[in-house]
Amino acid sequence: MENTQLEKILKNYQYQDFNLLAILQDIQAIENYLPRGTLEELAKRLDLPLARIYKLATFYRAFSLTPRGRHLVTVCTGTACHVRGAALILDTLERELEIKPGETTPDREYTLETVNCLGSCALAPLLIIDSKYHGKMLGTKALSLLKGEEKDVSEGS
Amino acid sequence: MYLKGPDELERLRKQVIEGKKAEEGQKRVVLCTGTGCRGAGALEVSEAFQKELDRSSDIELKRTCCHGFCERGPITVIEPMGVFYQMVSPEQVSQIIAETVKKGEVIEDLLYKDPKTGENIRYEKDIPFYMRQMRLVFGHNRLIDPTRIEDYLATGGYKALTKALFGMSPEQIIEEVKRSGLRGRGGGGFPAGRKWENCRRAGADVKYVICNCDEGDPGAYMDRSLMEGNPHRVLEGMIIGAYAIGASEGYVYVRNEYPLAVQNVGIAIKQAEKMGLLGENILGSGFKFTISINRGGGAFVAGESTALMASIEGQVAEPRAKHIHTVESGLWERPTNLNNVETWANVPVIIERGADSYSNIGTEGSKGTKIFSLVGKINNTGLIEVPMGMTLREIVHDIGGGIPGGKKFKAVQTGGPSGGCIPEALMELPVDFDELTKAGSMMGSGGMIVMDESTCMVDVAKYFTNFLRDESCGKCTSCREGTLRMYEVLDDITKGKGREGDIELLEELGWVTAEASLCGLGQTAPNPVLSTIHYFRDEYEAHIRDKKCPAGVCRDLITYDIDTELCIACGKCKKECPVEAITGEKKVPHEIDQDKCIRCGTCMEVCPEDAVKVQ
Numbered sequence: 135m136e137n138t139q140l141e142k143i144l145k146n147y148q149y150q151d152f153n154l155l156a157i158l159q160d161i162q163a164i165e166n167y168l169p170r171g172t173l174e175e176l177a178k179r180l181d182l183p184l185a186r187i188y189k190l191a192t193f194y195r196a197f198s199l200t201p202r203g204r205h206l207v208t209v210c211t212g213t214a215c216h217v218r219g220a221a222l223i224l225d226t227l228e229r230e231l232e233i234k235p236g237e238t239t240p241d242r243e244y245t246l247e248t249v250n251c252l253g254s255c256a257l258a259p260l261l262i263i264d265s266k267y268h269g270k271m272l273g274t275k276a277l278s279l280l281k282g283e284e285k286d287v288s289e290g291s
Numbered sequence: 292m293y294l295k296g297p298d299e300l301e302r303l304r305k306q307v308i309e310g311k312k313a314e315e316g317q318k319r320v321v322l323c324t325g326t327g328c329r330g331a332g333a334l335e336v337s338e339a340f341q342k343e344l345d346r347s348s349d350i351e352l353k354r355t356c357c358h359g360f361c362e363r364g365p366i367t368v369i370e371p372m373g374v375f376y377q378m379v380s381p382e383q384v385s386q387i388i389a390e391t392v393k394k395g396e397v398i399e400d401l402l403y404k405d406p407k408t409g410e411n412i413r414y415e416k417d418i419p420f421y422m423r424q425m426r427l428v429f430g431h432n433r434l435i436d437p438t439r440i441e442d443y444l445a446t447g448g449y450k451a452l453t454k455a456l457f458g459m460s461p462e463q464i465i466e467e468v469k470r471s472g473l474r475g476r477g478g479g480g481f482p483a484g485r486k487w488e489n490c491r492r493a494g495a496d497v498k499y500v501i502c503n504c505d506e507g508d509p510g511a512y513m514d515r516s517l518m519e520g521n522p523h524r525v526l527e528g529m530i531i532g533a534y535a536i537g538a539s540e541g542y543v544y545v546r547n548e549y550p551l552a553v554q555n556v557g558i559a560i561k562q563a564e565k566m567g568l569l570g571e572n573i574l575g576s577g578f579k580f581t582i583s584i585n586r587g588g589g590a591f592v593a594g595e596s597t598a599l600m601a602s603i604e605g606q607v608a609e610p611r612a613k614h615i616h617t618v619e620s621g622l623w624e625r626p627t628n629l630n631n632v633e634t635w636a637n638v639p640v641i642i643e644r645g646a647d648s649y650s651n652i653g654t655e656g657s658k659g660t661k662i663f664s665l666v667g668k669i670n671n672t673g674l675i676e677v678p679m680g681m682t683l684r685e686i687v688h689d690i691g692g693g694i695p696g697g698k699k700f701k702a703v704q705t706g707g708p709s710g711g712c713i714p715e716a717l718m719e720l721p722v723d724f725d726e727l728t729k730a731g732s733m734m735g736s737g738g739m740i741v742m743d744e745s746t747c748m749v750d751v752a753k754y755f756t757n758f759l760r761d762e763s764c765g766k767c768t769s770c771r772e773g774t775l776r777m778y779e780v781l782d783d784i785t786k787g788k789g790r791e792g793d794i795e796l797l798e799e800l801g802w803v804t805a806e807a808s809l810c811g812l813g814q815t816a817p818n819p820v821l822s823t824i825h826y827f828r829d830e831y832e833a834h835i836r837d838k839k840c841p842a843g844v845c846r847d848l849i850t851y852d853i854d855t856e857l858c859i860a861c862g863k864c865k866k867e868c869p870v871e872a873i874t875g876e877k878k879v880p881h882e883i884d885q886d887k888c889i890r891c892g893t894c895m896e897v898c899p900e901d902a903v904k905v906q
Contacts, residue, residue: 152605155588159547193607193764194588196547212509213704213740214666216754222892229869229891250591250758252548253512254330255666256361256673267330272896274867 135165135172144179151180154190158197167198203238203245207231207280210260212251219272220259224248226273230280244280294567296575297453300444307441318350318392319370321433322379325356325519326551327512327673328364332380336365339381343388350392356520356555358433359674360420363403368415368433375415376401406670406692420671423690425652427660428636429513429676432520437555440562443523449568451639455531456576459642464535465491468638470646472658477503477594477631478709478735478811480657480724486628490536490618493626498538501622501629502529503599504545504552507591508707509758511738513662513674514632518545518552521636522559526582528635530573531642533580536628541582544599547589557584591708591762595810596621596629598764609764610810631736633662653679657723665691667740668698677722684718687741698743702826706735708755708762709815711822712748731822733815747844748827749834753781755819763812770813773804777820785845789835794824843905846890850906853894855880857902864894864903 143160147153157176162168168191177184191197209215209224228234231244238245254260257269261276268279294300320340324333340352358366363377369391376387379401390396402411403418412418415433435442443449455464469484490498502525506514518525529541543560545553560582563569571579585603592598593608600622602608621627637659641649650658657679663686666672670692677686683703687693694700702712705722711732713720720726724734742751760774777800780793801817808814824831833839840848853864853873858880865873865881872888875881883894895903 154605196589251509
């Protein structure tokens, strides 16, 4: 991240360390992950030990310390999705992409993630590809979506 | 427009209402664009309407948030007729405009069809899903575009604030909330008025109020929908609470996975500030109160009050011991009163209606209404608001429309990962705080996940324990290791490696985890395990002794077989099987090689004849 960009974020939060969570969220929103170099620079600017920043960055689920793939594939594993078969969809995707949740394919094409619940339970089980919602998912349907063979109508925010 | 006093607020309200009256008969399309309906394509529908309406300026498009009936989204109401259309797609938009909006003709295909009577229903109020509800807190969502404060004013918004600021002393407000019997809707059910009173009594120059919108329970989304759909009501509750307690600063802590809630509450705060409903000298009363937003980092434990406060302070969300209560020393060691979204949203109702009227609703120990998210194996997924004390049967069968696919009901899980599973034998249970606790579960924030005969209760226990293992902050050994050990034992049981004595071991582990952990997460962590052992012990025993999963879920204990009578030899399963375990030629029923089969369920999914059976 450019130093000027970081500066802008910090200024927005008055260089206050109690805003660290929000600062990290803004960095991740731009970079898609938390780059080590940026965190080191952040530690310097806020005069904080790097460990204090890493403590937050590794505690909260929202953060990733490694670059994520071009496509973000998220399986909702909330309870409603679980009882309607989310585990089978996750397994199918793990098998197809040959990665576990939280990992990125070696070609940086896909990152597979799970989310605890997005509150769109009427669409359960739910698969989100690059923030597009695909409801009433099936393993086979998930594979065709990945391959771009199927266009789902239920696309949202 | 900056409002200097309550009379100016009333003048503005009069103007807004008169404006609305003048519009009576106005052709209007009300479209739900809350997160649930967005997932079902509401934004595309909205775009299609916008395009059509650009050509006829006498028709208004009003975008609201959640109406509750998420199963049937995107939901549209056509005014002034009030016709309720469901599952609307962009392709149907021009027909809706041409026939219903312009000519007043009803399109039968878009109406809700009652599955019991087969009749089409025209109006929301006549749909069984809505008929039995009492939408005290949630009902205004459908009248409000959350980005327009005027819509909130038209429903009587900020009237309670005026009443509180100019007609009541802080002590009177607290007394009113106490008498109303309002209990915290976030989980524990602590009496809100008593909490406020303790916080008011705590001596300090600076105090805080916090709104907890870090709704972490999977399967519960009522707080999000309130915050998205009617943010001013939550803010109004917070302002009244702050005035009663003597706090000058407030925080809304909201999940970052809820972008629309973050956005709408942000807009609402700005509008309230601009009108003098937040900030210095609110409505000329001399009372000062500001609210800022914190976005959560995606940690379930942050829903615990002390952990949430640590998170606002920029720390990791670890709870602390509560020998000193947060109402005395909370955020930055100042007295802090935290309530969740739904609790705050109840406050304006109580102040405006009065405690007596409010406490007429509900049961002896639980007053008012409760919003539940009814999800899982249920026909009508959605958010419902009912008076406390309604039976589970009424909720699941009358409102929820029963179980899909003619399957048999097995249990309702309430209270999220801290709660438990309630079996069919307790269907007549009147749902309130105390009855749920007595049944070994809890109210929690109001998630209700319905399970049918094809849900394995050991798998459900494993699911929640895995969730808690993952979300335990790790501070207490009992919680960190207890949830891990319980998970390992459950994992073994579901894989056919269960042993005699495992059930007793789980009970012992559960007891220690609950007794020795600091916060609510650890203290309630064994509930999913203990309640399923209590009500569904036979399922555990089938896994352990017979190495069978009666519900056909646990992969190591089941086999897929093709019913040769039903198989039409279409070859679909053979083509889709990822491990080439299926053999069979044209016109010859197919077969599964059990040694190769990885039990992924693909064949069952693609079979057009339901010929693949699981055992």
